[in-house]
Amino acid sequence: MSHEWITPRIREIPPSGIRSFFDRGNDGRNTISLGLGEPDFITPERVRAACIRALNEGKTMYTPNAGLMELREEIASYLNNSFQINYEPSSEILVTVGSSEALDLALRAVVALDDEVIIPSPGYVAYSPLIHMNGGKVVEVETSAEQRFKLTSQALRDRITPRSKVLLVNYPSNPTGAIMSYEDWQPIAEIVKANNLIVISDEVYAELTYSRQHTSIASLPGMKERTIVISGFSKAFAMTGWRIGYACGNQELIAGMLKIHQYTAMCAPIIGQIAAIESLRHGLEEKDRMKETFNQRRQMFVQGLRDIGLPCHEPQGALYAFPSIAHTGLRSEQFALRLLEKAGVAAVPGHVFGSGGEGFIRCSYATSLSKLTEALERIERFLTSTTVKTFPWQAG
Incomplete structure (x- = not known):
């Protein structure tokens, strides 16, 4: 009986494929998990100390719905200095319960029943379910390793219909690690404007680029007013459990998202907001040190995959x-x-990231070099084991 009480729309949504494999990889066995994209660093000591002081001072109350003004001002300054995007803290920035809430709010605010939301595939596992929950229709645009998993103008143009309303992008990309340059974004921006699309740009990995500076599509001419930029502190600042994200956009879009936020989350946790302020004021050097460690792991692990026979862009x-x-x-x-x-x-498994992910697996290198080395050795033994010798490509 209780099964029937759940709406069909929710019943049809599968559980997270990432969590499924993460849970299996944490079953008490000697398993090396390359599943979750969570930094293996703890939040820097200075940030934790600032929060302890705040707790001792009794800072345990609600904040304004949109977040502490101090934090919104720091976010605005940070985005301007880092990515050359300018936002008004009082009306164009909303602090949320992680970037996940920001994404949900953005979709709820702009997607009406049967509106089409275009997403590059492979893409983050939460996108399709959230679009479905909000009554929208998912339209996948496949990307390829041959084109470095970038969204191309021709592929986008081919998927636009009269029902197209939103382009949801995530660069740097989860799961592929792909990035888009200013030159890559230019033809995409022209198509977006010509078809009056709204862009939701998930930039939670913006700080984690290794060969060139991140470029936000919102920084291109005419794009800021039609783009909702979503980001947060979980990945680059090692603050996954603090649950602080944010959304930036024009005043009308942010006001619409704020209405929903007021009636659901009320506000993001005050201590998490204080941690975010401290990170932006005094944690940028630590952020850069963590990034350099990730880069060393990236280079070793990708080359290691190639050496054992797994092609990897x-x-x-x-x-x-x-x-x-x-x-x-x-x-x-x-x-x-x-x-x-x-x-x-x-x-x-790559298929959980959409049709474009079949034929791939996602491996997080947010773990120690020793574990990555051991993982590569285990994978190599697996590839050469008697079990694997029954693969069709080896038969006959």
């Missing part, structure tokens, strides 16, 4: 390698399950 951002396993003849879920069962390595 060069991820230039985020925390993930996205190697191809197509030559094994196994579907991505089959490969990931066997890798977990036989080798004790948990990776995420």
